[in-house]
Amino acid sequence: MTEDSPAPQPSATPAWKPSTVAVTTGRPPHEPDQPLNVPITTASTYVAGGDLEYGRYANPTWTAFEDVLGALEGGRCLSFASGLAAVAAVLDLVGQGAKVVAPAHSYTGTLLQLADLESRGRLVAELVDITDTDAVVAACDDAALVWFESPTNPALELADIETISAAAHAAGAHVVVDNTFATPLLQTPLALGADIVVHSVTKYLAGHSDVLMGALVTSDDALYDVLKGRRDLLGSTPGPFEAWLALRGLRTLHLRVERAQSNAQELVRRLSGHPALSEVRYPGFGGIVSIVLAQGAPAADLLVHTTRLWVHATSLGGVESTFERRRRWKAEPATIPEGLVRLSVGIEDVDDLWDDLSGALEGLD
Ligand SMILES: *Cc1c(COP(=O)(O)O)cnc(C)c1O
Numbered sequence: 175m176t177e178d179s180p181a182p183q184p185s186a187t188p189a190w191k192p193s194t195v196a197v198t199t200g201r202p203p204h205e206p207d208q209p210l211n212v213p214i215t216t217a218s219t220y221v222a223g224g225d226l227e228y229g230r231y232a233n234p235t236w237t238a239f240e241d242v243l244g245a246l247e248g249g250r251c252l253s254f255a256s257g258l259a260a261v262a263a264v265l266d267l268v269g270q271g272a273k274v275v276a277p278a279h280s281y282t283g284t285l286l287q288l289a290d291l292e293s294r295g296r297l298v299a300e301l302v303d304i305t306d307t308d309a310v311v312a313a314c315d316d317a318a319l320v321w322f323e324s325p326t327n328p329a330l331e332l333a334d335i336e337t338i339s340a341a342a343h344a345a346g347a348h349v350v351v352d353n354t355f356a357t358p359l360l361q362t363p364l365a366l367g368a369d370i371v372v373h374s375v376t377k378y379l380a381g382h383s384d385v386l387m388g389a390l391v392t393s394d395d396a397l398y399d400v401l402k403g404r405r406d407l408l409g410s411t412p413g414p415f416e417a418w419l420a421l422r423g424l425r426t427l428h429l430r431v432e433r434a435q436s437n438a439q440e441l442v443r444r445l446s447g448h449p450a451l452s453e454v455r456y457p458g459f460g461g462i463v464s465i466v467l468a469q470g471a472p473a474a475d476l477l478v479h480t481t482r483l484w485v486h487a488t489s490l491g492g493v494e495s496t497f498e499r500r501r502r503w504k505a506e507p508a509t510i511p512e513g514l515v516r517l518s519v520g521i522e523d524v525d526d527l528w529d530d531l532s533g534a535l536e537g538l539d
Pocket residue numbers: 256257258259281283323327352354355373374375376377386387388
C-alpha cells in the first residue's frame with residue numbers, strides 16, 4: 175500500500191459472506207498503530223460537541239458490536255442490557271389497549287411481559303398456534319404488532335414468516351421476530367418481511383454463558399430512531415465490558431453454530447426411536463433439540479441429575495452442552511409436556527456427548 179492510498183475499511187465490501195462479515199466488521203481502520211480490536215471504552219460522559227455526549231446515549235464498544243450484528247441481519251442494530259430489555263422496548267411502542275399477536279409457546283419472559291402489560295390494561299395479547307398460518311393471518315386483522323419466535327422455545331415449532339408478515343403489513347401491523355434460536359446465520363427475518371429482529375445476545379451471539387445482553391435490529395430508519403429513543407429514556411443499556419465480550423463471541427459465531435448444529439443433527443439421528451423417549455423434536459437446523467421422556471417428569475428430573483458432561487442449567491447457546499426440564503418453571507405453558515427436556519447442544523465431541531446422554535438414558539430403566 176502506498177503512503178497516500180486510502181486505508182481499506184473492513185466493512186466496505188457488502189458482497190462478503192456472513193462468516194467474513196462476522197470476523198471483519200466493526201474493527202478499527204487498517205492504519206499503522208491501530209489496534210485490531212476495538213477497545214473497551216469505559217465512559218459515562220464525553221467531551222461536548224461531538225456525536226456521543228453521554229454514556230447512556232452511545233458507547234464506541236457498543237457501536238462495534240452493533241455494526242457486526244446489524245451487518246449480519248441486514249439492518250441497523252441497537253444493543254440492550256438484556257434480551258428482555260430489548261423485548262420491553264419493542265412492547266413499549268404499542269399504543270394503549272392495542273392488540274399484540276404472539277405465539278402461545280413464546281419464551282416465558284416474553285409471555286410474562288405480555289401478561290403483565292395486559293393485566294395493567296396496556297395492551298391485549300392474543301396467543302396463537304404459530305404453525306396454524308390461516309389462524310394467525312386471521313388474528314392479524316386488527317393487530318398493532320405481530321410477534322414471532324421461529325423456532326419457538328422450547329416446542330421448536332416453525333412459523334411461515336413471509337406469509338404472516340405480508341398479512342400483518344396489509345393490516346397495518348408491525349412484525350417482530352425473536353431470532354435468538356436461529357441466529358442471523360440460519361435465518362434473516364428482515365429479508366422475510368419482518369420490521370424488527372429481537373435477540374437475546376446472552377445465547378448464541380455471545381455464546382460462552384458469561385454475558386447478559388440483548389439487541390434489536392431494523393432496516394426502517396424511523397423505527398430505529400423511535401427504538402433508540404426508548405433505550406435512551408429507559409436506560410436499558412449494556413455495559414461496555416458486556417458489549418466487548420459479546421463482540422468477541424460474534425467473531426466465532428459461524429464456527430460455533432456450525433458445530434452445534436452438526437452435533438445436534440447427529441444426536442437427533444441417534445436419539446430417534448430411543449425406547450426411553452416418546453418424542454424427539456428438532457426443526458432440522460440449529461443446536462436446540464427437545465426430547466420428551468416417555469416416563470414423564472420423574473424420568474426427566476432423574477436424567478438431568480445423572481449426566482457428567484451435560485450440565486443441568488437454564489439458558490442455551492453456549493459452547494458447553496446444557497439441558498433442563500422446562501416445566502420446572504411455573505411460567506412455562508401447560509401445553510409443553512411435563513417430561514420435555516430441552517437440550518442446548520454445545521461444541522464438544524459428539525461421541526462424548528452421546529456416551530454421556532445415552533448412558534444416563536439407559537440408567538433410567
Ligand atoms: C433468553 C431468551 C430471551 C430473553 O433474553 P435475556 O437475555 O435472558 O433477557 C428472549 N427470547 C428468547 C427466545 C430467549 O431464549
